[in-house]
Amino acid sequence: MIHGNETHAAGAADLLGSVRRALRVLEAVAAGGDGITAKAVARRAGLTLPTTYRLLNTLVHDGYLVRLNQSRGYGLGYKLTGLHRRLCQQLEVTPGLLGVLHQVHDECAAAAYYTVFRDEEIVVAEVVDSPSAPRAEPLDVGFHEAPHATAFGKVMLSSLPASRRRDYLRQQGLVRLTERTITAPDVLEGHLERVHASGVAVEVGEFQGGLSCLAAPVLDADGKVAGAVATSVPAELFEQRQPQLEDAVRVGAARVSRLIAATVSP
Incomplete structure (x- = not known):
């Protein structure tokens, strides 16, 4: 005899499994591109x-995918654009802010990033790149890991009260990603104090070997750090280009700060 609680648990598990399978199908179509066949989706999703x-x-x-008759396959549906638009609104990525990131990207000839505090996490909210200056993988929208090893993470960590910063890092952990990653709490604390004093963060090979990043803080209308503008380049180019990158990132962060202040002005 199956009791009511057991039946409910089995139904909930089946529902959860169905949702996960649907998401795997959606991700498989996104990865495969327009025209991917059902057989290819099944193979990618393991179904x-x-x-x-x-x-x-x-x-x-439901509009999350479309059937492409000419190619006899599938593609992403237009309903996803609404989800993306609402996510951008929640992350406060405005057209003006996006324009600033494009300027930073063009001036630096490098990927440009914007990060924010979302609840208790430091999250990449937008990235602007190009085939000739691609983003560093996996630094895409939604990335929220390893703030101790990224330039934008350090800028934002340095703005937190010391007790809150310690709690945050204790939860996140100081994972060693490369031989240059700072994993000693006291060393990182001293490093973050220097970042806070200078108004810019630099990391060379701490997040990924062969990659360098630079970031500057974005301030809200009250002068508190609300986010960061950052850029990344191959490490072998960084020393030569650091002054140009720093100028562009500082100017970009100041422009975004003014945009934020303007939205709350009477």
């Missing part, structure tokens, strides 16, 4: 073909 067809049809019906 049976009947299950894949059922989930594809559901996602097409």
Whole structure:
């Protein structure tokens, strides 16, 4: 005999599994690009073909995917644009801010990043790059790890009260990503004090070997750090280009700060 609680738990587990399978299908279509076939989706998602067809049809019906008749495959649906737009609104990525990031990208010939505090996390909110100056993987929108090893993370950590910073880093952990990553709490604390005093953070090979990043703080209308503008370049180019990168990032961060202040002005 199956009791009510057991039946409820089994139903909840099945529902959770269905949601996860649907998300795997969605991610498989996104990775495969327009025209990916059901068989290719099933292979990427690790699902049976009947299950894949059922989930594809559901996602097409709800607007998250489209069926492309000419290629006889599938592509991302237009409903996702609304989700992206609302995420940008929640992360406060405005057209003006996006324009500033494009300017930083063009002036630096390097990927430009904008990060914010979202709840208790330091999150990448927007990235502007190009084929000739790509973003550093995995620094995409939503990345929220290893703030102790990234320039934008250090800028934002340096703005926190010491007790809150210690609690945050205790939860995150000081993971060693490369041989240059700072993992000693007292050493990192001294480093963050210097970042706070200078108004700019630099990291060379701490997050990824062969990568250098530089960031400057974005201030809200009350003068508190609300985010950061950053850029990344191959480490072998950094020393020569550091003055140009620092000027562009500082100017970009100041422009974003003015945009934020303007939104709350009477």
